[in-house]
Amino acid sequence: MGPDCRVLQIVGFSNSGKTTLMEKILERCKEELAWNVVTIKHHGHRGERLYDSREVKDSDRHLKAGAMMTVVEGGGDFILHKQNHVESLAQTIKLLRYLEADFILVEGYKSECYPKVVILKGHGDQRLLDGMENVQVIITWGRPFEADVPVFSIYEEEKYVPFIVKRIRSL
Template sequence: MAMVRPFVFQVVGYQNSGKTTLSERLIRLLTKEGLKVAAIKHHGHGGKPAVPEGKDSTRHMDAGAIASLVEGDGSLIMHAEQESWELHQQVSLLAELDPDIILIEGHKRAGYPKFVLVRNQGDEELPNQLEQVMAVLYWEAAPQNLHDVPVFPIKSHSMLDELFQIILKKMHR
């Protein structure tokens, strides 16, 4: 089987469902296993993400540059502005860094394989409204009416290992 590179997948759910915590845990596990991971975070709270004021790179942007890049000691920070950024553009940018995996936190309606977090019973229809659901993780009670989708309690000790195996299987299709 050939490895799909980069393998792009999502961690999705409503606000305060544990997306960032799960994303962190997956990134730690994947990198510990020797995989290079890049991440995209959807800023779903409205407005632009915060940028440091008064720095030279910000001053370049304030002067009219469409993008500013700061590099030092192997670390690179890029700030770019345009009307909007489509998810495929963000994925393409990160793909240039040659990761094995791109993890997208959020963008629940996008068409990539995804893990769906269900915080409470009010969220349990979400997995059925989305495409390419690889697994569902729940906090309270397991969602009903899910067909052929693995379901795990979020606090399960084996959950991360199970998700890792799902990712590996998808990567090596």
């Protein structure tokens, strides 16, 4: 990846809307910025193989929304899916040595240090924020609340999607 490649994480508990938000951000980045976006999806279910998992299906949704490539990682497995066919071993090696991505959108990896959007669905989800670093935006299924970063209702998509894309541009 280029040294100036932007990275943003989307984190939250299961079924909070992470994949749907990733799709909306991908579509916006593709349409407005014509960026090459790679997605990485964390597979956090130990002992479960990736090939038939929900994470692979979610990464397919990332591709349909405009990602040029997706990565699903977890439990010792690593799946990279590039949208366009790679024709030779040399091209594959070149791809893995240097990905020409403008932006990497990561779903999951809550404890990592990259800038992140946090989605809170249930009452107890606010504990997710305890000790979390580099939170840029919070999206809540409940009432917005006071925080050190912007907080949006999940129903304010017309506000938070452009805000997040603008924030990505400044990373």
